[in-house]
Amino acid sequence: xxxxxxxxxxxxxxxxxxxxxxxxxxxxxxxxxxxxxxxxxxxxxxxxxxxxxxxxxxxxxxxxxxxxxxxxxxxxxxxxxxxxxxxxxxxxxxxxxxxxxxxxxxxxxxxxxxxxxxxxxxxxxxxxxxxxxxxxxxxxxxxxxxxxxxxxxxxxxxxxxxxxxxxxxxxxxxxxxxxxxxxxxxxxxxxxxxxxxxxxxxxxxxxxxxxxxxxxxxxxxxxxxxxxxxxxxxxxxxxxxxxxxxxxxxxxxxxxxxxxxxxxxxxxxxxxxxxxxxxxxxxxxxxxxx
Amino acid sequence: xxxxxxxxxxxxxxxxxxxxxxxxxxxxxxxxxxxxxxxxxxxxxxxxxxxxxxxxxxxxxxxxxxxxxxxxxxxxxxxxxxxxxxxxxxxxxxxxxxxxxxxxxxxxxxxxxxxxxxxxxxxxxxxxxxxxxxxxxxxxxxxxxxxxxxxxxxxxxxxxxxxxxxxxxxxxxxxxxxxxxxxxxxxxxxxxxxxxxxxxxxxxxxxxxxxxxxxxxxxxxxxxxxxxxxxxxxxxxxxxxxxxxxxxxxxxxxxxxxxxxxxxxxxxxxxxxxxxxxxxxxxxxxxxxxxxxxxxxxxxxxxxxxxxxxxxxxxxxxxxxxxxxxxxxxxxxxxxxxxxxxxxxxxxxxxxxxxxxxxxxxxxxxxxxxxxxxxxxxxxxxxxxxxxxxxxxxxxxxxxxxxxxxxxxxxxxxxxxxxxxxxxxxxx
Numbered sequence: 219x220x221x222x223x224x225x226x227x228x229x230x231x232x233x234x235x236x237x238x239x240x241x242x243x244x245x246x247x248x249x250x251x252x253x254x255x256x257x258x259x260x261x262x263x264x265x266x267x268x269x270x271x272x273x274x275x276x277x278x279x280x281x282x283x284x285x286x287x288x289x290x291x292x293x294x295x296x297x298x299x300x301x302x303x304x305x306x307x308x309x310x311x312x313x314x315x316x317x318x319x320x321x322x323x324x325x326x327x328x329x330x331x332x333x334x335x336x337x338x339x340x341x342x343x344x345x346x347x348x349x350x351x352x353x354x355x356x357x358x359x360x361x362x363x364x365x366x367x368x369x370x371x372x373x374x375x376x377x378x379x380x381x382x383x384x385x386x387x388x389x390x391x392x393x394x395x396x397x398x399x400x401x402x403x404x405x406x407x408x409x410x411x412x413x414x415x416x417x418x419x420x421x422x423x424x425x426x427x428x429x430x431x432x433x434x435x436x437x438x439x440x441x442x443x444x445x446x447x448x449x450x451x452x453x454x455x456x457x458x459x460x461x462x463x464x465x466x467x468x469x470x471x472x473x474x475x476x477x478x479x480x481x482x483x484x485x486x487x488x489x490x491x492x493x494x495x496x497x498x499x500x501x502x503x504x505x506x507x508x
Numbered sequence: 509x510x511x512x513x514x515x516x517x518x519x520x521x522x523x524x525x526x527x528x529x530x531x532x533x534x535x536x537x538x539x540x541x542x543x544x545x546x547x548x549x550x551x552x553x554x555x556x557x558x559x560x561x562x563x564x565x566x567x568x569x570x571x572x573x574x575x576x577x578x579x580x581x582x583x584x585x586x587x588x589x590x591x592x593x594x595x596x597x598x599x600x601x602x603x604x605x606x607x608x609x610x611x612x613x614x615x616x617x618x619x620x621x622x623x624x625x626x627x628x629x630x631x632x633x634x635x636x637x638x639x640x641x642x643x644x645x646x647x648x649x650x651x652x653x654x655x656x657x658x659x660x661x662x663x664x665x666x667x668x669x670x671x672x673x674x675x676x677x678x679x680x681x682x683x684x685x686x687x688x689x690x691x692x693x694x695x696x697x698x699x700x701x702x703x704x705x706x707x708x709x710x711x712x713x714x715x716x717x718x719x720x721x722x723x724x725x726x727x728x729x730x731x732x733x734x735x736x737x738x739x740x741x742x743x744x745x746x747x748x749x750x751x752x753x754x755x756x757x758x759x760x761x762x763x764x765x766x767x768x769x770x771x772x773x774x775x776x777x778x779x780x781x782x783x784x785x786x787x788x789x790x791x792x793x794x795x796x797x798x799x800x801x802x803x804x805x806x807x808x809x810x811x812x813x814x815x816x817x818x819x820x821x822x823x824x825x826x827x828x829x830x831x832x833x834x835x836x837x838x839x840x841x842x843x844x845x846x847x848x849x850x851x852x853x854x855x856x857x858x859x860x861x862x863x864x865x866x867x868x869x870x871x872x873x874x875x876x877x878x879x880x881x882x883x884x885x886x887x888x889x890x891x892x893x894x895x896x897x898x899x900x901x902x903x904x905x906x907x908x909x910x911x912x913x914x915x916x917x918x919x920x921x922x923x924x925x926x927x928x929x930x931x932x933x934x935x936x
Binding site: 285287290352353354368369370374456458459460469472473474475 | 611635721724797923
């Protein structure tokens with residue numbers, strides 16, 4: 219009896235201790251998400267322009283507007299984000315591998331430099347890259363004068379500007395995760411492999427990569443989600459068409475006062491984010507089962 | 509008959525002597541002398557309003573615009589505080605914030621709102637007015653200096669972007685969209701005379717022109733509105749029509765515009781025919797990537813002053829028939845805590861002193877024509893000879909207003925055009 223009371227007491231104390239987090243989580247995350255979800259169906263009227271009563275008008279417009287602008291924007295956002303994610307993860311991984319394998323003397327300085335993008339505000343980074351990529355920017359001029367390539371590097375229909383800017387802003391995430399993972403690997407593994415005649419490529423392929431694959435997936439998932447919902451990058455580097463989905467939210471809600479579409483697209487965003495996270499967790503879980 | 513003619517002649521001669529001696533800034537009482545108007549009919553007194561404004565002691569304004577416009581509005585707030593002792597705060601928080609804040613206060617029945625004076629443009633103004641967020645008082649009749657706002661052509665004093673204001677809106681200055689060309693590359697005679705003439709010109713000089721993405725900056729969609737008016741039936745077809753009511757018939761022949769714009773696209777600046785915003789467009793001009801763009805005079809002035817735009821390259825003109833002119837301005841929030849102070853401020857921005865500052869401070873025209881001409885005499889370098897205004901040999905403000913063509917913007921038409929542009933042009 220005394221033990222049960224003790225356990226109950228502990229439970230109550232635990233709950234009291236996490237109560238601030240619970241209130242924050244529920245009040246600042248769960249409730250707003252529920253409100254957005256309900257608003258997209260016209261069940262809650264946080265703003266004007268929402269149909270009264272249950273309505274699928276927002277979803278109807280998202281999926282069935284003639285010429286499918288929203289679906290096109292969704293596909294564009296997804297593809298550009300995927301390319302940016304692969305590029306950022308690859309760059310981060312390669313740089314972390316370089317440090318692990320080469321172990322340069324200026325390692326600490328290198329790590330600090332690699333972390334720089336994390337401290338640059340997104341909008342500043344976006345404008346910084348715009349000045350590099352616009353027709354009179356350094357990168358454009360180098361491509362034009364040395365390689366004869368006069369292609370638009372920003373505000374372009376392929377999203378090149380978005381990809382380059384996002385890759386720079388996010389490779390730091392991949393680098394930090396991968397660097398930590400690689401540093402945790404015992405050095406004996408590489409030593410043993412080299413003793414057995416493995417070259418660098420084999421060490422990466424058979425030791426480092428399999429042992430850090432989940433770090434790669436974590437980095438990729440984090441980068442994907444952050445670029446997918448990005449606003450400032452798309453705002454500065456985007457073009458008239460195709461547009462990022464976040465730009466359509468801004469256009470519909472702010473410029474056109476069509477709040478219903480703003481809520482609907484937000485729900486689509488949340489669903490995709492959950493799906494990506496779910497996929498990642500499934501891959502992790504399947505690995506554990508094996 | 510002789511007596512009547514004699515009376516008219518005497519009045520005329522007397523007027524010649526009297527009129528120049530009338531004070532420039534008049535109080536409302538002088539327009540409506542107490543002897544002819546009973547007090548129950550004319551319940552307010554401007555001098556008393558100023559007194560009440562001083563007792564209110566505070567004023568909170570919200571606005572939007574470029575960095576130079578922000579600096580100007582902040583300066584006006586300081587000048588007003590100094591002149592009247594009314595503590596004035598200016599927030600450059602944007603029209604969206606202004607409208608959302610007041611709408612929210614309306615929903616929550618807030619009696620004394622955060623903002624007193626809101627600087628808005630057409631659609632948000634109408635959105636807020638129909639929501640009941642605007643003080644429904646004829647402020648344009650209450651503020652003495654509002655008499656300077658031209659009554660003709662229509663669309664300036666009693667409409668805003670062709671939404672009827674019912675006198676609740678006061679505009680202190682218009683925004684002027686012009687064709688900006690590189691005068692080191694082109695002589696004026698080599699450029700298109702008309703709005704529609706841009707197509708033929710672009711065909712002869714591919715890659716030299718661009719216009720701002722209509723959804724990202726006003727210079728593009730205001731210019732495009734002019735083309736729409738010119739190509740699809742003329743300004744009078746659209747002027748002051750209730751767009752929602754007549755939408756089907758007004759938009760019936762818009763395919764003419766889309767065909768024209770799609771024909772133009774291959775000849776625009778190849779890498780980015782629709783730069784994302786006014787700033788991005790003028791940056792391409794500064795980089796010599798394009799040499800003919802529609803652009804606001806305010807942006808041209810700002811970029812010259814900041815050193816980004818070489819004034820020796822700047823040539824400016826208004827193509828025929830004209831480019832529509834928006835007149836953004838102020839309205840008073842329905843629950844403004846300091847309504848008297850708001851009215852006194854509006855009188856202040858319409859005063860000759862402030863109106864004469866406008867061309868140099870922000871690169872646009874004052875709504876008061878007399879102020880423009882006085883300033884032109886005293887400071888031609890920032891008015892009639894300024895590189896951001898059309899050449900005085902080609903253009904005169906008073907002639908433009910009096911003889912036209914003078915087009916004001918129709919926000920309803922413009923909004924629909926912007927929406928459709930994405931599908932009809934950008935996505936093709």
